[in-house]
Every structure is written in C-alpha cells, then in structure tokens.
Amino acid sequence: MLQRIREGSQGWAAKMIVGAIIVTFALFGAESLVGVFTSGSNDAATVNGESIGKRAVEMQVQRAIRSGQVPPDQERELRKQVTDQLISTELLDQYAEEGGMHLSDAQIDQLIVSRPEFQDSEGSFSQDVFSNRLSQAGYTPLSFRRELRRDMKRQQLQQGLALSTFVLPSEANRLQALQNQTRDFRYAALTEEDLDAPVEVGQDDMQAYYDAHQDQYQRPEQVKVAYVVLDQQEVAQDVDVDEQQLRDAYAEERQDAPREVAHIMVDYGDERSRDEAMTRIEEAQNKLDDGADFAAVAAEYSDDSASADQGGDLGVINRGFLGEAFDNAAFSLGEGDVSSIVDGGDGLHLIKVTDIDFPSYDERRDQLAEQVRLDNSSDAFNERVQALEDQSYAAEDLQSVADELGLEMQTSDWVSRDSVDGVLAEPGVMDAAFSEDVLENGYNSDVLELDDQRRAVVRVTNHRDATTLPLDEVKGQVREATQAVKTREALAARAQALIEALKKGETVSLDWQSVVDATRDGNDAPDGVLRQAFRLPHPDQGSSFGQAPTDEGVAIIELTDVRDGDTGGASDSTQMTQRLRAQAAIQGLTETLREEADIERH
Amino acid sequence: MAELSTEDEQLETLKRWWKEYGKAIIAGVVLAGAGVFAWNAWQDYQASQAEAASQRYQQLTMLMQQPQMSAEQREQATTMIDGLESEHGGTLYAELAELMRARLAVDADDLEGARETLSSFIDSSEHAYLSGLARLNLARVQIALDNAEGALTTLEGDIPTALAAQAAEISGDAHAALDQPDEARQAYQDALARAEEQDQPLSGVRLKLDNLGVEDAS
Numbered sequence: 124m125l126q127r128i129r130e131g132s133q134g135w136a137a138k139m140i141v142g143a144i145i146v147t148f149a150l151f152g153a154e155s156l157v158g159v160f161t162s163g164s165n166d167a168a169t170v171n172g173e174s175i176g177k178r179a180v181e182m183q184v185q186r187a188i189r190s191g192q193v194p195p196d197q198e199r200e201l202r203k204q205v206t207d208q209l210i211s212t213e214l215l216d217q218y219a220e221e222g223g224m225h226l227s228d229a230q231i232d233q234l235i236v237s238r239p240e241f242q243d244s245e246g247s248f249s250q251d252v253f254s255n256r257l258s259q260a261g262y263t264p265l266s267f268r269r270e271l272r273r274d275m276k277r278q279q280l281q282q283g284l285a286l287s288t289f290v291l292p293s294e295a296n297r298l299q300a301l302q303n304q305t306r307d308f309r310y311a312a313l314t315e316e317d318l319d320a321p322v323e324v325g326q327d328d329m330q331a332y333y334d335a336h337q338d339q340y341q342r343p344e345q346v347k348v349a350y351v352v353l354d355q356q357e358v359a360q361d362v363d364v365d366e367q368q369l370r371d372a373y374a375e376e377r378q379d380a381p382r383e384v385a386h387i388m389v390d391y392g393d394e395r396s397r398d399e400a401m402t403r404i405e406e407a408q409n410k411l412d413d414g415a416d417f418a419a420v421a422a423e424y425s426d427d428s429a430s431a432d433q434g435g436d437l438g439v440i441n442r443g444f445l446g447e448a449f450d451n452a453a454f455s456l457g458e459g460d461v462s463s464i465v466d467g468g469d470g471l472h473l474i475k476v477t478d479i480d481f482p483s484y485d486e487r488r489d490q491l492a493e494q495v496r497l498d499n500s501s502d503a504f505n506e507r508v509q510a511l512e513d514q515s516y517a518a519e520d521l522q523s524v525a526d527e528l529g530l531e532m533q534t535s536d537w538v539s540r541d542s543v544d545g546v547l548a549e550p551g552v553m554d555a556a557f558s559e560d561v562l563e564n565g566y567n568s569d570v571l572e573l574d575d576q577r578r579a580v581v582r583v584t585n586h587r588d589a590t591t592l593p594l595d596e597v598k599g600q601v602r603e604a605t606q607a608v609k610t611r612e613a614l615a616a617r618a619q620a621l622i623e624a625l626k627k628g629e630t631v632s633l634d635w636q637s638v639v640d641a642t643r644d645g646n647d648a649p650d651g652v653l654r655q656a657f658r659l660p661h662p663d664q665g666s667s668f669g670q671a672p673t674d675e676g677v678a679i680i681e682l683t684d685v686r687d688g689d690t691g692g693a694s695d696s697t698q699m700t701q702r703l704r705a706q707a708a709i710q711g712l713t714e715t716l717r718e719e720a721d722i723e724r725h
Numbered sequence: 726m727a728e729l730s731t732e733d734e735q736l737e738t739l740k741r742w743w744k745e746y747g748k749a750i751i752a753g754v755v756l757a758g759a760g761v762f763a764w765n766a767w768q769d770y771q772a773s774q775a776e777a778a779s780q781r782y783q784q785l786t787m788l789m790q791q792p793q794m795s796a797e798q799r800e801q802a803t804t805m806i807d808g809l810e811s812e813h814g815g816t817l818y819a820e821l822a823e824l825m826r827a828r829l830a831v832d833a834d835d836l837e838g839a840r841e842t843l844s845s846f847i848d849s850s851e852h853a854y855l856s857g858l859a860r861l862n863l864a865r866v867q868i869a870l871d872n873a874e875g876a877l878t879t880l881e882g883d884i885p886t887a888l889a890a891q892a893a894e895i896s897g898d899a900h901a902a903l904d905q906p907d908e909a910r911q912a913y914q915d916a917l918a919r920a921e922e923q924d925q926p927l928s929g930v931r932l933k934l935d936n937l938g939v940e941d942a943s
Contacts, residue, residue, distance in 0.1 A: 222817030225775030230783070283821030286789040289828040289862070291836075293869045294898075297777075301932045332936060660938025668940070702742070703926045707891055708858055710925060714887035715854050 161605075167206050168724045170213045180205050182261065206724065213275065216714040219276040219444065226272050232354050235597020258599065284712065287707035297689045305640045308656045310648060311633035313614050313621075313672040314676040320611040324602055332605040333594045340592045340601075343539040345587040348556050349521045351530040352546055353511055355576035361498035361686075364492055367498075370492050373484050379442055380481035383451050385435035386428040387420060387473045399470075404464055404471045411461060416477050426429045426470065439480065449474070508570060508578050515567040524567065549573050614677040618670040621679055625668060634677065652678045662687045745819050778813040781805055783820065789825055799829055820846070827862060840866050847882070864895045872907040873902040890919035894930050901933065910937050 147265040166174040183205045187193045193201050235241060240256060243249035257267050259426040283513060316320070333340065387407055391400035407424040421435030430436055442450050445467075452462040452474050505530065514524045525532035533546075540553050547553060555561055555568040561583050568581045596603060624631050638647045643657055655671035659682045667682045785805045788798055806822040806829075813819045823846050830838035843863040850856045861884065864876035876899040884892050897912035913934040920927040 141844045223775055224817055225779050282786045286786055287821060287824035287828050291831060291865060298929045301936055370802045593916040658935045700928050703928050707925055711885060711887035712854055715885040
C-alpha cells in the first residue's frame with residue numbers, strides 16, 4: 124500500500140491532492156486544519172463553543188501568585204476566579220464581535236505607538252522598548268496585538284454603556300434635598316427604672332430563651348494538658364564563665380565599635396613619588412616618636428587640607444568607611460595609640476584613635492556574661508534536648524520525664540484549640556496537643572521547637588468533646604440575657620402605651636430632650652434615635668411618634684417638623700450616582716450574557 | 726472499485742472518467758473559486774465598513790467624555806451619531822451612539838427629545854439588553870415629564886433580570902410621584918433586596934425609603 128502511494132505521488136492525481144491542501148492553507152490558514160486536531164482536553168471552559176485554554180488561566184494564576192498578591196494556599200479559589208473572569212471577558216468579546224465591533228490594524232498601530240510604556244526617554248515610540256516590554260510580560264507582538272484588539276473592543280462597549288448614562292436634574296435635586304433634610308424632634312429616654320415593677324424571669328422564659336439561642340451555649344472540644352519547657356537560658360545558669368573569656372569577648376566587641384580618629388596623610392602620585400612620600404611621612408613619624416603633638420605635626424605635614432588644620436580630625440568612623448587598609452589599622456588601635464605607616468592606595472597615613480565610643484568593661488560585664496554563658500551552654504543544651512527527646516519518647520507519662528531532667532511540669536485547666544495563652548499559644552503547640560498521637564493515643568508529643576532556645580513536650584491528660592452546655596450550667600448567663608430581653612420588651616410596650624397617650628393629647632410627664640435642625644450625620648442625639656427620627660413619617664398634622672432602642676433601654680421620639688435640604692452643590696453626589704449607574708449597566712450586561720450563554724466548565 | 730491490475734488499464738479508466746465528468750469538475754472548481762473570491766471581497770468590504778464605524782465611534786466617545794460639552798461639541802456629536810445611524814445601522818456602534826443621543830438631549834434639557842429618541846430606539850433596537858437599558862432611561866424621563874403612569878407602563882416591557890433592582894427603584898419613584906406611598910415603599914424594598922442579592926451598587930434608595938416613613942419600624 125505504502126509502496127503504491129510512493130509510486131503514485133509521481134502521478135498527477137496525487138499532485139492534485141497536495142495542491143488542494145496548499146490551497147486550503149493559503150485561503151484559511153494552517154489553523155483551520157490544525158485546530159481540528161487540537162481542541163478539547165486543554166480547555167478550562169467553553170463559552171458558546173469557544174474555548175478558554177487552561178494555559179491562559181494558569182498564566183494569570185501564576186502571575187498573581189508570583190506578584191505576592193495571593194497566598195499560594197488560595198490557589199484553587201484564585202483559579203476559579205480567574206476562570207470566571209476569563210468567561211466574562213470572552214462573553215463580552217463575543218458580544219462585541221457579533222455586534223460588528225472592529226478595530227483596524229491602523230488603529231491598533233496608533234494605540235501602540237501612543238502608549239507611554241513603549242516610548243523611550245525622549246517620548247517617542249521605540250521598537251526596542253516595545254519588544255522588551257512584551258517579552259517581559261510574556262507576549263509575542265502578534266499575541267499582544269490580538270489581546271489589545273480584544274481589550275479595545277471591550278473598552279468601546281463599556282464606554283458606550285457608561286457614556287450613555289445620565290442623571291436627570293430632577294433626580295439629582297430630589298436626592299440632594301433628601302440627603303440634606305433637617306428635622307426637628309424631641310426624645311425621652313426610658314430605662315429600667317421607668318417600669319412599674321422589674322420584670323420577672325421564670326423557668327419557662329429561661330428555657331425558651333435557652334432553646335432559641337443554643338448557638339451561644341456551645342463549648343468547643345477541650346483538653347487539659349501537661350507540658351514541660353526546656354530553656355537554654357536556664358541551662359546556661361549552670362555553666363561557668365571565666366574572666367579571660369569575658370575580657371576576650373569585650374575586646375572583640377570593642378574592636379568594631381565606632382571610633383573617632385585623626386590622621387596625617389601624605390599624597391603620592393601626581394607631585395611626588397611613593398618613595399619621596401615615604402621619606403616625608405617617616406619624618407613626621409619621627410617627630411611624633413620624639414613626643415611632638417599630633418595636631419601640630421598634622422598641621423605641618425598633612426596633605427588632607429580639610430583635616431590638617433583640625434588636628435587631623437576625621438570625626439567618628441565605622442568599619443567600611445575608608446577602605447580595608449585604613450580600617451585594619453584604625454580598628455586594631457587602642458584609645459590614644461598611633462598606627463604605623465598605612466598605605467591607602469593614593470597616599471600614606473598615620474592614624475591616631477582619639478576616642479572610642481563604647482561602654483566600659485564593667486558596664487558591659489553582666490550582659491557579656493549572659494551572652495558568653497549562652498554560647499558556652501549550647502553543647503549542654505543540645506545534650507539535654509537529646510535526653511528530653513529520648514525520655515519523652517520512651518516514657519508512659521510526662522512527670523517522670525520532668526523529674527529525670529529536673530524540669531517543672533506545668534498543667535493547664537480546660538482549654539480549647541484557640542482559647543490559650545502563654546506557652547500553649549505558641550505556634551504548633553495546640554496543633555501537637557490535638558494531633559492523633561497525643562490526643563487519641565495518649566503519647567507524649569514530639570519535642571517542639573518553640574524558638575532557637577526553647578523546646579517543649581506536651582501531653583494531654585483529659586479530653587472532652589464539643590457539646591451544648593446544659594441549661595443548669597449556664598443558668599446565670601441565661602437569666603441575665605432573658606432578663607435583658609424581657610426588660611426591653613416591657614420598655615417597648617411601655618413606650619408604645621405612652622405614645623398612644625401622647626397621640627390622644629394626654630399629658631405625660633417625661634424628661635424630653637429637644638433637637639432642632641438635626642441633620643442625618645449630626646450628633647445631637649444618640650445614633651439609633653437620630654436614625655429613627657429620620658425614618659418617621661412626615662408630621663403632616665401635629666406630630667408623628669416612634670421609638671428607638673438605646674443602650675440603656677428605649678427612647679420615645681416625637682417628630683415635629685421636616686424640611687427639605689439645600690439642593691445646591693449636587694454635583695458630587697450626581698457624579699457618584701452616574702458612576703454607579705454606569706457600573707450597573709456594565710455589570711448587568713455581563714450577567715445577562717452569562718445567563719443566556721452556554722457555558723461549560725471542565 | 727475493483728482492484729485493477731495494470732497501469733495501462735488504470736490510465737484507460739481514468740481517461741474515460743475524465744471525459745464524462747471533466748467539464749463538470751472544471752465548472753465546479755471555477756464556481757468555487759469565484760465563490761471564495763466573492764466571499765473574501767465581501768469580508769473585506771465588511772471589514773472596511775466596520776473600521777469606518779469604529780473610527781467614528783472612537784471619536785464620538787472621546788467627545789462625549791468631556792466633562793462639560795459646549796453647544797458646538799454637542800452639534801459635532803450629533804452629526805457623528807447621525808452618520809453611524811445612517812451608514813452602520815444595527816451595529817453596536819450605532820445603537821450605543823443612539824443611547825448617547827438621548828443623553829445629549831438630557832444634557833441640553835430637552836426631555837421631550839430624549840423621550841422620543843429612547844422610545845424609537847426601543848422599537849427598533851436589535852439588542853435586547855440595550856432595549857432594556859433604554860426602557861429604564863425612558864421611564865425616568867417620563868417621570869420627569871410628569872408622566873409617571875407612562876413610566877409604569879414602560880417598565881412592564883422586557884427588562885433583563887440583571888437590571889431588576891434598577892427597575893424596581895424607578896417603579897418606586899413613579900409610585901412616589903403618583904402619591905402611592907405603599908406601592909412605592911414596596912418597590913424600594915424590592916429594589917434593596919434585589920440589589921443585595923445581585924451584589925449591585927444602588928445609591929439613594931435607602932434615603933427614599935426612609936423618607937416615606939414607617940411608624941412601627943425599629
């Protein structure tokens with residue numbers, strides 16, 4: 124068969140077939156054939172038959188994770204969001220496409236050329252900048268143009284929706300008048316004392332309240348734990364420190380302390396050779412050896428014009444300021460010492476340390492001792508950690524481990540996973556307590572590393588499951604809550620009765636507070652009272668009444684007047700309203716398309 | 726076809742076959758070629774039409790983005806909208822432009838003009854969603870023109886569910902204008918509920934609802 128094809132391919136029939144394939148490619152592009160074989164398994168979703176590639180989703184997910192906006196553990200949620208977003212985008216793309224939206228190559232070119240991010244420092248388009256930016260963002264010029272074209276069409280669509288929204292002047296005025304409305308009212312607060320008799324709470328009331336609020340009386344799963352902590356600081360207390368070690372540590376610290384230095388510098392290079400410079404600085408050195416004053420010698424010999432007249436003073440220096448050779452000399456000197464000749468590369472120096480800014484040995488001693496002890500104790504500590512590990516693994520309890528290692532075993536009361544403090548609240552401790560080995564099998568936990576210097580082992584001594592607390596155990600709380608509810612109800616009823624009386628025009632003695640010209644965001648009355656005062660019906664004849672809960676009880680409100688507000692300066696809220704309308708129009712389109720579309724997620 | 730044994734026989738069969746069908750095949754190929762050519766030409770024409778519409782639309786949106794449009798700019802915009810409408814009717818470009826025409830009328834305080842534009846848009850639009858948006862806008866203009874009854878009738882037309890919260894708010898406004906506080910209250914409550922359900926921003930409804938007053942609210 125193959126043989127035949129090979130022979131046949133010389134014939135004109137075969138040429139025609141090849142020709143047909145060439146024609147197909149030329150007219151419709153290679154994708155028309157390739158596409159047939161590649162669709163399917165690589166789709167994250169299909170939208171009206173158009174596929175959204177897994178690769179496109181993945182690229183955005185990885186980009187978001189890399190940029191640090193999203194913690195990796197939310198990847199699944201993120202992937203869903205990205206897919207959703209891409210579906211919306213695809214829907215809008217299809218809508219724009221079907222609606223005859225189109226952008227020519229010339230329009231795209233113009234957009235690219237005018238984008239500031241593709242322009243060089245002089246503000247003109249640069250092909251290099253363009254290519255660089257694209258490859259950084261993972262686009263080819265072709266894919267970027269395709270993406271930009273889609274973006275622009277969507278933008279045209281959204282702009283059209285946004286730019287056709289309007290706010291009518293009458294609407295703007297109405298909202299503004301409402302927003303700036305002022306009201307006159309007075310209110311009187313009623314508290315528990317205003318009730319004729321305190322409310323009575325019976326067993327039935329409590330039971331009813333308890334039954335209706337079971338969620339407030341839940342107790343989570345709890346444990347009692349025992350634990351030991353091994354602390355290197357304590358191990359260190361038993362470690363010896365000798366004086367010499369402290370002295371060495373002090374010297375080492377002090378060596379790097381900032382210091383005030385002065386110098387005499389003799390240049391070489393331009394005006395004199397290194398040998399000549401050496402001769403000159405040796406002369407200066409000799410004078411110093413003979414007891415001459417450093418400042419005087421600096422004034423005479425130093426080429427550093429800035430410091431020569433200041434006694435050679437360079438001020439306070441840290442390591443790294445003046446080059447390695449200079450540092451090595453300056454940081455090996457004691458206070459008042461003068462260095463031998465130092466070659467700084469372009470000049471020769473004599474350096475004098477005039478002051479070292481560092482606490483004295485006595486001042487530092489205690490702190491150093493602690494540090495040194497800690498350093499000395501690391502072997503001992505590691506041994507003890509090893510012992511703790513071995514013992515707690517082998518032991519059937521924790522007390523014997525504590526005794527063996529001379530540690531104090533601590534115990535806790537009932538604690539739940541998230542109601543702990545102190546050592547138990549440190550990361551990993553409660554996780555260990557609730558792990559299968561510790562909670563269910565009753566073993567000691569592994570040795571937990573609290574930080575560099577502390578280790579702990581935890582053991583569960585008691586365990587109880589989550590439960591709804593029985594009424595008897597929470598009677599106090601239930602009584603209090605029930606009482607509060609019943610009091611509020613009684614006060615509301617009392618307020619209502621008073622309101623009825625007021626409406627009939629009866630005289631009622633109340634402690635009224637008057638508020639005139641109250642605004643919505645004013646603070647002339649408690650928040651709840653003010654809010655309620657702005658929700659009462661307009662008092663067309665006489666007054667309208669209402670009540671609002673307060674912190675201590677309830678308030679009766681009598682609304683006497685409502686005046687519409689100023690309608691000037693409406694432009695801010697008008698813009699806001701317009702923006703919201705535009706947003707709703709765009710959001711609404713996406714939702715509508717979503718409802719009508721045939722969307723499949725894979 | 727039966728397996729033929731020699732090359733000569735094969736060639737003979739082919740020749741006979743060609744004699745019989747040759748002309749038809751050539752005619753077919755020519756026809757197909759012409760078809761492809763015409764299709765491409767049609768596509769090119771379509772594309773150039775679409776490009777022209779796109780460019781004009783782009784200019785229109787640039788113009789409409791001006792915060793305060795001058796009378797002259799409005800005139801310019803209207804000319805562009807006319808052009809889109811007459812040469813590219815039925816496209817999204819033309820329809821969105823037509824919605825902008827209503828806004829231009831509102832900007833120029835010509836509510837009657839806005840009403841006419843919107844109602845003829847609703848009659849002719851090929852995009853259901855855009856007609857829905859136009860219905861909302863029309864109802865609002867009708868309320869401003871003291872025709873709240875007409876607004877309620879407009880709102881009975883097809884409006885996508887995604888815009889239900891907006892529709893409910895406007896219905897509340899219409900009822901409020903007709904001095905029907907109970908219906909208005911119901912509509913505003915409906916608007917708030919739907920806005921929450923669809924996670925949509927809706928400003929001012931709470932104010933309007935509160936202003937209607939509920940004595941026993943707490």
